[in-house]
Amino acid sequence: MFTLCTVFVLFLGVVHCQFPRACTTSEALQSRTCCPHWEDGSPCGSESGRGQCRNKVVPVKFSAGQVRQVYDDRLEWPLFYYNSTCKCFENFSGHNCGQCKYGYYGENCDRKKTVIRKEIRQLSSEEREKFFSYLASAKTTNSADFVILSTGDRHHRDTYRFVDASVYDIFAWIHYYSIKPLLINGLFDESRNYAHRGPAFPGWHRIGLMFFERQIQLLTGDEDFAIPYYDWRDEKNCSICTNELLGESNEQGFLDDNSHFASWKSICSGYNYDETYCQTAGDQCQMERLHRKPGVDPFVTSLPSSQAVNDTLKWKNFDTFPYDHRSTRSFRNVLEGFMRPSDGVTRESNMHGQVHNYFGGTMSQVEISANDPMFLLHHCFVDKIFEQWLLRHNGTPDNYPENGQLGQGPNECTTPYFPCYRNKDFLRSSSHMGYEYSVYKGM
Numbered sequence: 292m293f294t295l296c297t298v299f300v301l302f303l304g305v306v307h308c309q310f311p312r313a314c315t316t317s318e319a320l321q322s323r324t325c326c327p328h329w330e331d332g333s334p335c336g337s338e339s340g341r342g343q344c345r346n347k348v349v350p351v352k353f354s355a356g357q358v359r360q361v362y363d364d365r366l367e368w369p370l371f372y373y374n375s376t377c378k379c380f381e382n383f384s385g386h387n388c389g390q391c392k393y394g395y396y397g398e399n400c401d402r403k404k405t406v407i408r409k410e411i412r413q414l415s416s417e418e419r420e421k422f423f424s425y426l427a428s429a430k431t432t433n434s435a436d437f438v439i440l441s442t443g444d445r446h447h448r449d450t451y452r453f454v455d456a457s458v459y460d461i462f463a464w465i466h467y468y469s470i471k472p473l474l475i476n477g478l479f480d481e482s483r484n485y486a487h488r489g490p491a492f493p494g495w496h497r498i499g500l501m502f503f504e505r506q507i508q509l510l511t512g513d514e515d516f517a518i519p520y521y522d523w524r525d526e527k528n529c530s531i532c533t534n535e536l537l538g539e540s541n542e543q544g545f546l547d548d549n550s551h552f553a554s555w556k557s558i559c560s561g562y563n564y565d566e567t568y569c570q571t572a573g574d575q576c577q578m579e580r581l582h583r584k585p586g587v588d589p590f591v592t593s594l595p596s597s598q599a600v601n602d603t604l605k606w607k608n609f610d611t612f613p614y615d616h617r618s619t620r621s622f623r624n625v626l627e628g629f630m631r632p633s634d635g636v637t638r639e640s641n642m643h644g645q646v647h648n649y650f651g652g653t654m655s656q657v658e659i660s661a662n663d664p665m666f667l668l669h670h671c672f673v674d675k676i677f678e679q680w681l682l683r684h685n686g687t688p689d690n691y692p693e694n695g696q697l698g699q700g701p702n703e704c705t706t707p708y709f710p711c712y713r714n715k716d717f718l719r720s721s722s723h724m725g726y727e728y729s730v731y732k733g734m
């Protein structure tokens with residue numbers, strides 16, 4: 292075991308967040324410029340009219356970078372690291388404008404596509420096999436384009452390192468990174484993060500799934516790949532926790548040796564220190580195996596009902612003051628799981644949060660939960676409910692409120708993506724972003 296670990300450490304050792312690899316060179320960091328060259332040799336493909344390197348245009352509240360006290364590196368993303376990034380034109384996107392916008396494809400990104408996300412039990416056996424083999428490649432192939440940020444001490448920027456990670460682990464890291472408590476003037480604020488407890492919640496997770504879906508399409512060349520969802524309404528037990536699907540758990544709660552994810556380990560486990568970012572990244576010996584204990588927590592013995600989903604969908608207001616976990620009669624807060632769906636005002640754990648807690652283990656440790664592929668299937672269903680709400684209430688970016696949550700303003704860039712996507716932009720039907728949902732059990 293010792294030898295194996297040593298080999299891993301050497302192999303994965305420190306190379307230099309979803310940071311584009313090309314933007315983590317010392318030149319890029321010193322010049323504060325993340326405008327990688329596209330194939331035509333120009334930054335952001337500017338000579339081919341794909342995009343342009345420009346100063347960030349998001350309104351600055353904190354003049355990040357000039358403040359001398361310790362503050363949060365993700366605030367006013369991505370100003371702490373870069374003041375120039377790519378702005379992509381027309382149908383182009385990606386950190387160097389080398390990709391197409393979500394929903395477009397082809398060399399000139401002038402063709403539209405729509406993939407269909409299905410319930411995992413609707414997949415043919417061939418589609419299922421593909422899904423599990425794609426996940427296996429994603430877990431074992433280092434990302435060519437992105438690296439992650441690692442440090443044991445968030446207070447000291449000179450300890451920050453950029454480290455290789457697999458395509459799947461980049462996704463798990465993005466969630467982990469966005470959830471770390473805010474660091475303001477040297478103090479941690481546990482009540483806030485960039486992905487939860489505020490209006491960004493549904494859209495933040497939407498772009499997360501879109502990003503991962505696209506990474507899988509690029510990795511496998513399968514442009515039609517779509518993430519499946521798990522419709523957990525009224526499930527008495529986790530019926531997809533079989534070794535053919537998401538895996539059984541053994542007595543200790545680890546995934547069964549004969550399941551698809553038996554050998555998966557959680558990147559950034561050791562999550563529970565505010566001052567670190569994934570300090571064990573790359574060290575296989577320190578990573579925990581995936582674990583899950585569906586229905587074992589005596590306080591969470593069931594999954595949400597279809598009545599709860601119906602009740603969630605009736606709330607007309609996307610979100611309400613004070614735009615956090617206390618918001619009442621707020622679709623976002625009910626969906627996130629902080630209020631009873633039927634009345635919108637009684638605090639209880641329901642919906643999204645209840646499902647995380649029901650699974651226990653990795654899924655219930657919010658910072659590392661994205662390591663369990665159950666997270667993908669769960670959030671894909673949460674996104675389907677969000678989509679139903681958008682269709683029913685004609686949701687548009689105008690419904691996204693101004694609010695006091697740092698990083699969750701309508702015009703702020705969603706943490707931690709390149710190029711900038713504004714938080715409000717995800718408040719429209721997924722058909723604009725290249726995917727739709729199958730109908731399953733009447734929804």
Ligand SMILES: *[C@@H]1O[C@H](CO)[C@@H](O)[C@H](O)[C@H]1NC(C)=O
Nearest residue numbers: 321322323324346373374375
């Ligand atoms: C961007 O950062 C560089 C390096 O810190 C600095 O010289 C330059 O003035 C900055 N540009 C703007 C527009 O803030």
Ligand SMILES: *[C@@H]1O[C@H](CO)[C@@H](O)[C@H](O)[C@H]1NC(C)=O
Nearest residue numbers: 381382395399400401402403
């Ligand atoms: C963008 O895509 C649309 C839809 O396919 C297409 O009509 C349009 O020409 C594209 N724009 C450019 C500049 O290629």
Ligand SMILES: *[C@@H]1O[C@H](CO)[C@@H](O)[C@H](O)[C@H]1NC(C)=O
Nearest residue numbers: 527528529532539540585586
């Ligand atoms: C629930 O799941 C457990 C473990 O997979 C299984 O043993 C049990 O039979 C299931 N119960 C029902 C009611 O399906």
Ligand SMILES: *[C@@H]1O[C@H](CO)[C@@H](O)[C@H](O)[C@H]1NC(C)=O
Nearest residue numbers: 596597598599600601602733
């Ligand atoms: C939820 O709403 C759907 C569609 O309106 C309906 O068919 C279904 O019966 C409702 N479920 C419950 C439990 O009320």
